[in-house]
Amino acid sequence: MDQKEISLRGAGAILTIDLAAIVANWQTLQAVSGTECGAVVKADAYGLGLHPVVKALYEAGCRTFFVAHAFEGAEVRALAPEAIIYVLNGVRPAQEYTFAAHNLRPVLNSVPEVEDWGQYCATSHKRAPDGSLLKAGLRIDTGVNQLGLKLYDLERVDHLSPLFDVTLLLSQLVTADDSIADRQIEAFDKIRARYPGVPASLANSAAIFLDNNPPLYDLVRPGYALYGGNPVPGRPNPMRPVVRLDAHIIQVRVLEPGHSVGVERLWKARGPRRVIMVAAGLADGIPSGLTDNEKHVGGKALIQGTLCPYVSDIAMDYSVIDVSDATYLERGEMVELLGKTVTIDDFAAMANVSGYEILSNLGRRCHRRYQPL
């Protein structure tokens, strides 16, 4: 038993991350979209580990990365020297230097932001490593939400155009409603006409799989789908599963009718039951919504081929699962809480939260194990 094995035995829960599946998903998204495929790796690559994920994708050929913050961009830069890196939350006052130092491109979201960036580019005389102007993307408001630049905003900042290169026009297509999407595409095309030759990106993962083939332009930027999330809810998931969560069994208990477990005592056994206490709780990213309560049906884990319900409240360090219908289990064994059958999307639906929230919170205390490429 090597050090790594000992450390995994010490872990309460183990999050296994299939790097080959992330790469395969990226390749699928690129093939299906028929255009350049970037990768959204913000928030520590959705909680799965920025370093291994960026390394794997960069080696596979990914050359455009999206993060939320400049400090995340600086980490990507260290791993992907030749990549283009966009910072989706944009640039705040006094942050500009970080962008120049690490060759990051802010996604500019508002008129004051464009003005500040233009001012910085004009006064600092900073240049990209190849001597060209500093670069930025523009988030376009295509009429759906109000968090980007409109046509008249762009007209107001036109005089700043010579100060930096606009290298990407971004917006996000609403995939749930065709009539909205058509208006968005029309608005986007109107603005694209003002920036001839500038690459454009409108599609998230869902748009790539739409039957009506909306224009994907020059770049798609999947996030959740890369990590195995279903980009087309309600239809079979075209992505390969990426994560599996296993937890150690701390105890096996036989309960008599009326017995409760946990401090809150909201759940009581209706008949003789066998439950296990597994070493993964709120602090490991298991959401409180996973348990049965008066408003909500609760979640299930796949234990030896049988779906078994979570009972009692999710505690900070453990969860309790009713395994009466499963085969015999012993303390010290591991059980799968999340994987190919109970997927991230299932887990999120059972807990009544989004899959983004599930991924973001998993793996803070869970040990992460990477399946190599």
Add this chain to the structure above:
Amino acid sequence: MDQKEISLRGAGAILTIDLAAIVANWQTLQAVSGTECGAVVKADAYGLGLHPVVKALYEAGCRTFFVAHAFEGAEVRALAPEAIIYVLNGVRPAQEYTFAAHNLRPVLNSVPEVEDWGQYCATSHKRAPDGSLLKAGLRIDTGVNQLGLKLYDLERVDHLSPLFDVTLLLSQLVTADDSIADRQIEAFDKIRARYPGVPASLANSAAIFLDNNPPLYDLVRPGYALYGGNPVPGRPNPMRPVVRLDAHIIQVRVLEPGHSVGVERLWKARGPRRVIMVAAGLADGIPSGLTDNEKHVGGKALIQGTLCPYVSDIAMDYSVIDVSDATYLERGEMVELLGKTVTIDDFAAMANVSGYEILSNLGRRCHRRYQPL
């Protein structure tokens, strides 16, 4: 502006942790209980940082720490060489060596666990650093939940008593119902009689503040209350607030009636509104339940003295707050999302989750800033 200041400017959200308040809370709990006060520091000290928290408490005189996992215990051991460290999730097969190596005491929860620990102590000939027997706590089932040892369980493992020292009897008092508490105390005392001279711990933080003064025995073991959580829900919080969460404003937007923000577009402005987009979202531990929806009123942030509602969905990297009733705000400024007015407990109630869940998920991406002692 030093490196640290630059790094904080780079952060989207900053979690400020008042170490002096944690120490003051520990001292209050010790004074009010009139007995030894330990500290629960599992899950990276409830997400606030194991290293600084344990260092501060150890320097203040805390000598008994509780964690959930052996690997957390090993980290505490490195910081607190003379401390007693209990591992609440107990010991699993093949984990025993870690306990002996770092002088950790498992809290034994079941008969098989007691048997395995006894067997290990008998066959390994491992000893505590002072040459005495290895040690363990016993979790007692006092009739409330079924996750500890009952009297007849203890009788079954009596022959193992010479193999290790039992140094703590633990259970948890139900504070919401006096009749249950009385039965628990009776059951606990019956078991204590079997272990003369062995310290006992029955009280969580709430019990310390109960008017009917339940017996606190030899050790109290607060967790959430140390970190500023209210141990007596519905009554004024006797603890000092510990955490504050501030986030940078990414954008300020004026919306016309009918405008929406965010991708989901579930929220629409009913009149002319001014909103801010702040750089803290799901991936920073802002729970999705904080926003208004059909089932739930949603949360508010204290912006310049005015409580302002979260609107639209919480996105992965940002939240949107309606600041129409606040004074003028600018992009780049910081706003307080959590602190003395909107406390952890308020935040949890607004999001319909527990305070434990809030603390556990904050600070994964937020930068942590410590107010020194």
